[in-house]
Amino acid sequence: MTGASWLDEVRAVVDAELDRRLPPDDAEPTPLYQALRYAVLAPGKRFRPALVLAAARWLDLDADGMLPAALAVELIHTYSLIHDDLPAMDNDDLRRGRPTLHRALSEDVAILAGDALQPMAFDWLMECDAEPERRVEALRVLARAAGPAGLVGGQVRDLHPSRDGGGVLAEDVMTLHREKTGALITAAVVLPAVLSGNAEAAARLTRYGQAVGLAFQITDDILDVAGHQLVMGKATGRDARQGKTTFVSLHGIEGAQAIARQELAVALSQVHGSSADALHALVAFVVERDH
Numbered sequence: 044m045t046g047a048s049w050l051d052e053v054r055a056v057v058d059a060e061l062d063r064r065l066p067p068d069d070a071e072p073t074p075l076y077q078a079l080r081y082a083v084l085a086p087g088k089r090f091r092p093a094l095v096l097a098a099a100r101w102l103d104l105d106a107d108g109m110l111p112a113a114l115a116v117e118l119i120h121t122y123s124l125i126h127d128d129l130p131a132m133d134n135d136d137l138r139r140g141r142p143t144l145h146r147a148l149s150e151d152v153a154i155l156a157g158d159a160l161q162p163m164a165f166d167w168l169m170e171c172d173a174e175p176e177r178r179v180e181a182l183r184v185l186a187r188a189a190g191p192a193g194l195v196g197g198q199v200r201d202l203h204p205s206r207d208g209g210g211v212l213a214e215d216v217m218t219l220h221r222e223k224t225g226a227l228i229t230a231a232v233v234l235p236a237v238l239s240g241n242a243e244a245a246a247r248l249t250r251y252g253q254a255v256g257l258a259f260q261i262t263d264d265i266l267d268v269a270g271h272q273l274v275m276g277k278a279t280g281r282d283a284r285q286g287k288t289t290f291v292s293l294h295g296i297e298g299a300q301a302i303a304r305q306e307l308a309v310a311l312s313q314v315h316g317s318s319a320d321a322l323h324a325l326v327a328f329v330v331e332r333d334h
């Protein structure tokens with residue numbers, strides 16, 4: 044198995060289930076459902092759902108019972124992309140190879156679609172096959188990853204860097220990405236362990252997720268410099284234009300690649316055995332990806 048083949052397998056299942064669950068374009072109020080289908084069904088990699096299902100496979104859990112968790116994480120991720128692209132944030136025109144949602148429809152609908160995706164994610168998460176108290180614990184894991192100590196906190200750090208006494212420090216960049224990118228990626232792999240009540244696996248998967256999250260972001264920084272807009276499906280070169288401090292601006296491309304490789308070695312060391320094949324394959328995908 045390769046990371047790409049696991050992603051292809053997951054994408055087929057996840058895309059079909061998202062399509063089945065989302066109300067049709069002509070459901071009322073139509074602008075909302077058109078927006079939700081446009082953004083959620085756009086061709087994303089489905090990396091986070093692939094992590095959920097890879098962790099479920101490692102733990103020998105029924106994939107169907109964990110599918111709502113995979114979908115929930117993708118809904119939170121999609122909301123964050125919609126809001127990140129808004130004029131008040133990154134003001135982007137292109138996402139997943141298409142016009143961003145606020146350009147395709149309108150800004151108010153894009154804000155509201157992002158708002159709708161968050162409660163929908165928690166609602167769907169509750170459908171996982173697990174004991175009620177474990178589902179509540181999982182809800183808390185996802186809420187924390189999406190909240191002020193996760194996605195939102197990281198996004199605020201990114202938009203409002205503290206520059207007291209000089210430039211942004213390597214440590215600040217690390218914290219920002221641990222929250223903005225790492226928290227949701229970590230939640231994705233940890234959810235199956237929490238839902239099945241396996242504390243030892245949750246600890247290992249937390250370390251795996253933190254390392255993969257950091258390496259994923261480092262690759263994102265490298266692709267922003269070296270990737271191609273057509274392959275990426277979004278604008279490139281933005282970090283340098285905006286004068287952002289990134290792993291590449293701090294360490295150079297080769298230095299950043301070396302840190303990513305170190306992190307991935309940490310991730311690989313956390314999970315063993317034949318059923319860890321998908322988790323291992325996704326580690327390789329993180330450094331090899333071109334979009």
Ligand code: GRG
Nearest residue numbers: 087088089090123124126127194195198224263
């Ligand atoms: C608006 C609260 C809020 C947060 C926004 C997701 C995000 C935080 C910003 C997007 C910009 C960015 C570079 C985020 C880092 C995480 C990341 C690399 C997102 C892109 O994820 P992919 O590559 O995207 O998995 P696809 O489209 O494949 O799902």
